[in-house]
Every structure is written in C-alpha cells, then in structure tokens.
Amino acid sequence: EKFEGLSLREISKRTGHHFNTVKKYVDKENWNEETKPRKERSSKLDELKPIIDEWLKIDLKMPRKQRHTGTRIYDRLKNEKEYKGKLKVGKQTVISYVTKTKQELCKSVYDTAILGYHPYGQAQVDFGEVYAFNELGIMTKFHELVISFPASNAGYAQICKTQNAECLLEAMQKIFEYIGAVPTRILFDNMSSAVVKILPKGKRNLANNFERFVLHHGFKAVFCNPNKGQEKGSVENKVGYKRRNFFVPVPTIIDLNKFNENLLIQCDEDLKREHYQKKELICELFAEDISEMNPLPVERFRVVRIEKIKTDNYSFARFENNRYSTSPEYNRCELWLEIGADIIRVLDEKYREIVIHTRCYSVKTEPIIDWTKYLVAISRKPNSFRYTSFFKDELPKVWQEYFNKADFDERKKMLNLLVPIILDGKLLEATNIMFDNKIDNFDNFLIFYRNLIEPEKTVEIVTKNTPIQIPYKQDLSVYKGLIGGLDNE
Numbered sequence: 197e198k199f200e201g202l203s204l205r206e207i208s209k210r211t212g213h214h215f216n217t218v219k220k221y222v223d224k225e226n227w228n229e230e231t232k233p234r235k236e237r238s239s240k241l242d243e244l245k246p247i248i249d250e251w252l253k254i255d256l257k258m259p260r261k262q263r264h265t266g267t268r269i270y271d272r273l274k275n276e277k278e279y280k281g282k283l284k285v286g287k288q289t290v291i292s293y294v295t296k297t298k299q300e301l302c303k304s305v306y307d308t309a310i311l312g313y314h315p316y317g318q319a320q321v322d323f324g325e326v327y328a329f330n331e332l333g334i335m336t337k338f339h340e341l342v343i344s345f346p347a348s349n350a351g352y353a354q355i356c357k358t359q360n361a362e363c364l365l366e367a368m369q370k371i372f373e374y375i376g377a378v379p380t381r382i383l384f385d386n387m388s389s390a391v392v393k394i395l396p397k398g399k400r401n402l403a404n405n406f407e408r409f410v411l412h413h414g415f416k417a418v419f420c421n422p423n424k425g426q427e428k429g430s431v432e433n434k435v436g437y438k439r440r441n442f443f444v445p446v447p448t449i450i451d452l453n454k455f456n457e458n459l460l461i462q463c464d465e466d467l468k469r470e471h472y473q474k475k476e477l478i479c480e481l482f483a484e485d486i487s488e489m490n491p492l493p494v495e496r497f498r499v500v501r502i503e504k505i506k507t508d509n510y511s512f513a514r515f516e517n518n519r520y521s522t523s524p525e526y527n528r529c530e531l532w533l534e535i536g537a538d539i540i541r542v543l544d545e546k547y548r549e550i551v552i553h554t555r556c557y558s559v560k561t562e563p564i565i566d567w568t569k570y571l572v573a574i575s576r577k578p579n580s581f582r583y584t585s586f587f588k589d590e591l592p593k594v595w596q597e598y599f600n601k602a603d604f605d606e607r608k609k610m611l612n613l614l615v616p617i618i619l620d621g622k623l624l625e626a627t628n629i630m631f632d633n634k635i636d637n638f639d640n641f642l643i644f645y646r647n648l649i650e651p652e653k654t655v656e657i658v659t660k661n662t663p664i665q666i667p668y669k670q671d672l673s674v675y676k677g678l679i680g681g682l683d684n685e
Contacts, residue, residue, distance in 0.1 A: 204218050204219055204222060207222070239285070239289075240284040240285045241284075241285045241289060241290065241293060243282055244273060244279065244282055244283065245293065247273075247279070248269055248273075248290075248293065248294065248297065249297060251264055251269060251272075252264060252294070252297055252298060252301055253301065255444075256301065258327070258444075258445075258446055259325070259326070259327040259446070261324070261325070261326075261436060261439050261440070262326060262327060262439055262440070262443045262444050262446055263440075263444060264294070264440075264444055265294070265440050265444075266287075266290055266291030266292070266293075266294035266295060267287070267291065268440060268441060268444055269290055269294055270283075270287045270290040270291065273290065314346035314347045314430065315347060315488075316347040316348070316484050316485045316487075316488040317347075317379060317380045317381075317485055317487075317488025317489045318345070318346070318347065318379055318380060318381040318382070318383075319343050319344060319345050319346075319379035319381070319382045319383070319431075320343070320344045320346060320382065320383045320384075320428040320430050320431035321341070321342070321343050321344075321368065321382055321383070321384050321428075321431060322341075322342055322344075322384075322385065322428060322431040322432060322435055323339050323340065323341055323342075323356075323359050323364075323387070323435075324339070324340045324342065324435035324436070324438075324439060325337060325338075325339060325340070326338050326339070326340045326355065326439055326443050327443075327446055328355075328443065328446060328447050328448060328449045329446060329447070329448040329449070330448075330449060330450075331448075331449075331450045333448075335446070336449075338355050338356065338357065338449070339355070339356045339357070339358060339359050339363070340353055340354075340355055340356075340435060340438060340439060340443075341353065341354045341355075341356055341363070341364065341367040341368070342431055342434050342435045342438055343368065343371050343379075343382075343431070344430045344431035344433075344434040345379070345482060345485045346430035346431075347481065347484075347485055348471070348478055348481035348482040348484065348485045349430075349471055349472070349478050349481070350463075350467055350478055350479075350481070350482040350485065351431070351434040351437070351438065351463065351466075352371045352374065352375065352460060352463045353438045353442070353459055353463060354367035354370055354371060354456050354459065354460075355449070355452060355455060355456055355459065356537070357452070357537075357557045358557055359387065359389060360389055360537075361389040361390070361403055361405050361406060361501070362405075362499055362500070362501070362535065362536055362537035363389075363537045364387070364389045364390070364406075365405065365406065365409050365497075365499045365537075366499045366536070366537040368409075369409075369496075369497060369499060370456065370460075371460070372413065372492060373492065374460050375486065376486070376492065377486050377489035377490065377491065377492065378413045378414065378415055378489055378490045378491070378492060378493075379415055379489055379490075380415055380416065380488065380489060380490055381415060381416045381418060382415055382416070382417055382418070383418050383419070383420065383428050383431075384417060384418070384419050384420070384428075385419065385420045385428060386400075386419055386420065386422060389403065389406065390402060390403055390406045390417070390419075391403070391419065394422060398419075398421075400419055402417070404501075405499075405501050408497075409497055409499070412493055412497045413490075413492075413493055413497070414490050414493070415490065438463075441466070442459065442462055466478075467479035467482055499536060499537065500534050500535060500536045501534075501535050502532055502533070502534055502535075503515070503532070503533045503535060504530060504531075504532055504533075505530070505531055505532075505533055506528070506529070506530050506531075507522055507526050507527055507528060507529055507530075507531060508527070508528065509527055509528060510527065510563070511523060511524055511525070511526045511527040511528075512563050513531060513533060513542060515533055515535070515540065516556075516557075517559045518556050518559060518560050518563075518564060519560075519563035519564065520533075520540060520542065520553050520563070520564050521551065521553075521563060521564065521565040521566050521567075521569060521570070522542050522550050522551060522569070523550050523551065523569040523570075524569070524570055524573045526544070526550065530545065531543060531544060531545070531550070532544075532545070532547060535555070536555065537555070538554065538555055539552055539553065539554060539555055540552070540553045540554075540555050541553075550569075551566045551569055552566075553566065562585060565585065565586070567584075567586040567590065568618070568619060570586075571586075571615045571618060571619065572615060574586075574611075574615075575611045575612055575615045578599075578604060578607035578608045578611050579604065579607070581599070581607070581611060582599055582600065587599070592623075592627045594627060594630045594631050595614075595627065595630065598610070598630065598635075598636065599611075601636070606637065606638055609638045610638050610641070613638070613641075613642065613645075614626065617645075622649075625648060626641075626645060629641065629644045629645055629648065
C-alpha cells in the first residue's frame with residue numbers, strides 16, 4: 197500500500213490496524229531482526245535464587261553424581277524450616293531455573309532411557325559409586341548396592357566399602373531379609389565378584405561363593421551381554437535416583453551398619469509416591485511384587501569364604517597386602533582365615549577361633565594387631581615392651597611415663613601385675629589410681645589397687661542375746677590325793 201500512494205488512514209481502514217501502528221511501520225527504516233536481550237521480569241523466586249545459586253556452586257566441588265537436581269532443591273526449599281514460607285512458586289518453576297543455571301555453570305548434558313515391560317517378582321542388581329564424609333570429616337568413596345524391582349519401580353540400597361563378593365552377597369542378603377522375600381529372577385552385569393569367566397553361547401563360570409548363595413536362596417541368576425549395561429536400565433536409573441535423593445547434600449557416615457539400617461527405612465518411605473506411568477502408589481505395586489517372590493530360606497547363609505595361609509616369624513598372617521596378628525605360638529605355621537565383609541576370623545588347623553579382626557580395606561604399613569594375645573609374652577621382656585605400638589598408641593600417658601622412668605626390676609614387677617589387669621578390662625581403673633594418687637613405684641600401686649579390688653573386711657558384732665555361760669570350776673581334790681600319797685611315802 198505504501199507504493200500505491202494510499203494515505204495512512206486509508207491503509208488503516210483497509211487493514212483494520214490502528215493508525216499509530218500503521219504510521220510506525222510505514223516510517224520504520226531498520227527492519228533487521230531484534231537482537232537486544234529482553235529485560236528479565238521479576239519473579240517470586242528472586243528471594244531464593246541466591247540460595248539456589250550457592251547450592252549449585254558448592255555442587256561443583258562435590259561428586260558429579262551427588263549433585264542437586266531441580267526436584268531435590270524444590271524439596272529442600274519446601275521442607276527445611278529455614279526456608280519454609282519463602283517458597284511461593286511451583287515445582288516446575290524451580291526445576292526450570294535450576295536447569296538453566298546448571299547449563300550456565302557446568303554445561304550439563306542429560307541422557308534419556310527407554311521403557312520396557314517387566315514381570316512382577318523379578319529384580320536387577322548393580323553397584324554405583326557414592327561419596328560421604330567419614331568420622332574424621334574426610335570425603336571417602338563408598339559403593340552403593342541397589343536392588344531394583346522394575347515392575348513396581350521399587351528399589352532398596354545398601355552402602356558397601358568395596359565391590360567384592362562378600363560385600364555384594366551380604367548387602368543382597370540384608371535387603372532380602374528386610375523385605376522378607378527373595379526375587380525369582382535377578383539380572384546382573386558380569387561383575388568379577390559373581391562371574392569368573394564368560395563362556396560361549398551365553399554361559400558363565402560363576403564364583404564359588406556366589407553360586408552357593410544363588411542355590412541357597414533359590415533364585416535364577418541371569419547376566420547381561422558383555423558391554424551391554426543398558427539391558428539393566430531399571431537398576432542403573434535407580435542407582436542414580438538413590439544417589440541424587442539420599443546422598444545430596446553429601447552425608448557423614450560414622451557407623452556404617454546404622455547408616456544402612458536408616459537407608460532401608462528411607463527406601464520404604466520413598467515407596468509412598470505415585471508410579472510415573474501406572475499412576476498407582478509404588479508401595480501398592482511392590483506388594484504385588486512381593487506376592488510373586490519366593491520365601492526366605494529356613495537357615496541363614498553365612499557370607500564368608502575360607503582361605504589357608506602361612507604365618508611369618510612374627511606369627512602374622514598376610515591377606516590383601518595387610519598383616520593380621522594371630523598369637524605368639526602360631527609363628528611359621530598354616531592356619532585358616534574365615535573372611536567376611538566386615539571381619540576376619542583366624543582359625544587353627546581344627547577350625548577353632550584364635551582371634552577376630554575388623555577387615556581393613558586400605559593398605560596399612562603397620563600390622564593389624566590384637567595385643568591381648570601378645571601381652572603375656574611381652575611381660576617377659578620389659579625392655580622390649582616400651583618399643584611396641586601398644587605402648588605407644590594404646591597405653592595411657594601416665595603409664596608410659598612410669599615405665600620410661602622405672603628400672604628393669606620395677607618394670608618387670610609392674611608389667612607382671614598390669615598384664616592381668618589389662619586382660620580383665622580394668623586398665624581404666626588402674627590408670628585412675630596412678631593418676632589420682634601420683635604413684636611412682638610398684639609397692640604403692642599394689643596397696644591402692646588391692647584396696648580397690650579386694651572386698652572390705654568387717655568384724656562381726658556380737659549380739660546381746662548370747663547364751664548363758666556356766667563358769668568352769670576346777671576340781672583340786674585329785675591333786676590333793678596325789679600330794680597326800682607323796683607324804684605317806
């Protein structure tokens with residue numbers, strides 16, 4: 197119309213647009229696309245954006261798989277008391293903001309998965325890595341064992357120190373016992389703790405303990421094709437889900453057994469949500485899963501393996517690059533180790549227990565020693581006693597000072613007395629006596645210690661109602677007869 201010589205009002209009349217709109221576009225000279233950024237509108241989330249940004253920045257220093265998701269941030273803002281009442285937007289608004297901020301901070305890439313059909317009563321198993329702070333506040337890598345039930349989308353997890361066979365089987369057994377049933381069929385990948393060798397035509401040589409565990413619990417163990425982890429997509433998703441929801445923020449694990457007990461309860465609580473596809477509560481669907489499973493075996497499976505070892509000159513047994521103590525009389529001889537996920541029992545040739553150790557998963561430069569087995573032998577060598585790790589690391593300082601100052605005879609007498617005290621578990625009482633009374637010699641300590649442990653002697657009080665005593669009167673007539681007899685002679 198501009199080139200037809202029409203007036204602005206005529207154009208407005210023909211097109212139906214307002215006169216000012218027509219004038220604006222007729223007079224417009226720059227028809228390049230707008231490239232100026234739009235002004236951001238204020239949002240009800242603005243007050244909480246600095247908090248969200250801070251959490252996401254802290255996440256950059258955390259393990260990649262234990263960072264906040266949009267849902268997790270929404271739940272924290274909604275449930276944690278310091279933020280209650282401040283959240284005035286919906287879940288999707290929070291998720292959108294988190295996604296956008298994450299892309300700006302770390303350029304994250306997200307994958308998707310393909311859904312499949314699964315019968316009830318079957319499960320999948322997999323390990324995943326998680327990080328947590330230990331009792332010293334040091335971030336430590338743990339391993340998350342997850343059993344997923346694809347039909348109901350339920351899942352249970354346990355935290356292990358490593359992925360060896362003992363940890364795998366013990367974690368599975370704890371989950372079976374907690375849910376009170378055993379899946380009929382379980383899908384694994386080709387983990388070395390279960391599979392010794394992959395054979396042609398889909399066959400497997402199974403690890404001895406794993407095979408006995410399968411037979412004991414009566415389930416069918418099946419395995420993914422090599423390098424086809426996606427065949428167990430349900431449990432792989434569940435590993436990530438548990439990590440994002442139960443390990444963000446990064447937790448502190450002081451007592452692993454208690455942490456795992458609480459983790460099972462958390463998994464129970466997680467079932468009280470709607471299935472993403474079936475629109476029913478997962479806990480109700482899981483009840484159907486349970487009904488299709490097998491009952492628990494009558495007798496509990498002992499998750500241990502037995503290995504024969506030979507001790508060295510110091511009577512230490514070597515296992516996994518660590519040395520474990522036995523007892524002085526077992527130097528340079530063959531013994532048995534009963535190896536569990538958490539403990540190692542040392543047995544003699546007749547399988548009688550010698551000592552129990554906590555299993556160590558890190559390599560120690562010093563041997564792991566139960567000194568109670570060696571104290572009697574050490575008591576015969578008072579000078580050597582001061583150069584043992586027991587003296588340096590476990591004996592209270594007051595005793596260290598005493599033995600360093602005492603002469604040989606004094607050390608020997610005190611050590612012979614102290615060893616039975618330690619074996620009876622009364623070292624604390626003995627230490628208090630030394631410290632409180634500032635004792636510096638054997639005789640004084642012996643007096644105070646006997647006063648403490650020996651029962652107090654009490655004198656029996658004679659009652660007033662004693663029997664009447666008849667005085668004894670001596671008959672002297674016998675002696676008179678004798679005297680008289682002597683006079684007559």
